[in-house]
Amino acid sequence: MSVDRRIWEHPVLTWDRGEPVKFTFDGKGVVAYKNETIAAALYAAGIMSFTQSSILHRPRGPFCMIGKCSQCLMRVNGIPHVRTCITPVEEGMVVETENPHESEFPTPVSSLEVERKTLSYDVIIVGAGPAGLSAAISAAKAGAKVAVLDQSPYPGGQLVKQTHKFFGTKESHAGTRGVDIADVLLSEVRDHENVDLYPMAQAVGYYAPEGMLTAVRTDGVNRYTLLMMKGRRYIVATGAMERTLAFPGNDLPGVMGAGAAQTLMNVFGIRPADEVLIIGAGNVGVIIAYQAAQAGIKVKAVIDILPKTGAYLVHAAKIRRMRMPILLRHTIKAVYGDGKVESAEIYEVDENFRPVPGSEKEIRVDGIWLAVGLTPSVEMLEKFGARMKFVPELGGYVPYRTQYLETSAPGVYVAGDASGIEEASTAIMEGRIAGTSAASSLGLGGDELEEERRQAMEWLDLFRESPDYKRIKQGIQKVLMGERV
């Protein structure tokens, strides 16, 4: 093991990596730590190319690190197409790259052990991020029997990688780091005996005739539980997916979503690259630039096509003070490299976003991080039959909803980024509104529940008064339905 990209010294963070474990990757031994996922452990060992693409034979590496893209799929213990970014390492695991050009019909080396469970709940929540966990707490307080499904082994959603302190007020955990908010929410969820948390459970579909949500939980090597769940109410809090841009070389290993880099750095303590170019100087872009510097990564430039950064002043000022170059009115032309990112070419644009001739610059980097916005993950809402609308202000297709966040599918609620891209603090409040509304529609809870919902709605209204929120507010107006009778 010559390469170790793990961060052993960091100004703010420490990691509980757990005991060392050994597994094999394409026949070679890899030493990892128990609390790492396969993809994280491979990245730490300097492996960037995870798969070969099916037609063009191009090497690919993970893009999202949260189980949404498909670039980390490998064969694990003979099971093909396993999402390695959300599968924890285990002693003795056999991990292989899938080469679709050489492979024969996939034959698992051992058979599947499948347990089937039929379960009933008052409220079933998909997604254990800030919105899902908050919804669970609110519904559980009212006495509802609640299930929370999450595909990741680590509940908390994207809070777990937020190492900066949040804005807002006391109610929204202002001044606390995101990762600590996740701990607070999780411990509160665990305090309620009427909440069942299902980590590593992927919701795969909803079948309207049977009124059944199906989810597949991974229990270990080749062991699965098929969960067939009937809920009286459903809350979809599936979050969002990072966007990509179309430029030559946009699929080279080393090009990844900013959130993916954040997961590697902050959750697993692994340096995704040594020198990076960050595309997008909004909040995500500048926050990650700062965190990259903390992790000892050189940020060559943060570029944005707009003439002005969209980031909050505090965050932008932090990286200005560190003399990181922020190049506005710049965009990416192409990424070059043999099998992985080696350099990037950027250019300047004029006020009509046309290239300024002769402004091309080449930057040597081994990582390109895209912070160019998010798209709500709404597949499950579509399966529930919720009516959708494309709202650019909210990031893409989002469901119509009442002020209580019920969608056009009766009994199906939405909360968090899946309802439109906002922030973790608004997701927490939306979770409370959806959770209390779902419970109260079942006749549970009393005045206290009403009061909690009223407060959350008041908080959201106040928060969205901020001028930064004008656009988002306009977007919400487009999909707001009158209350169902």
Place this chain on the structure above:
Amino acid sequence: MSEKKLHPAIICRCLDRTQEDMIGAFHMMIDFLGIDGADINAFRRFSWGTTGFCQGRGCLALMQRIYVNEMRKLDVRISPDELKYKARSPAQPVPLGIFAKNNLEEV
């Protein structure tokens, strides 16, 4: 920089579709179905976009842009509002064996 290899711009990573592939598929769709039959779901079928493992999580936004832009070149104004699409189960890549019965007697 001219000696450097210019890579393709990939729109759909799962099924390896480049920007050129997508535009080619768009025109093939127009040839076969005409403008009236060329809705976003037809574009998905012709281009394979959104039908891979990620189920469109990675490519849908880029595909919409191509679809709207190419339609505009044909003087058809599409508001993305109207783009309808369907999600299919299973929404995540899981082994098919999980849903299978062990033998015929169980069916």
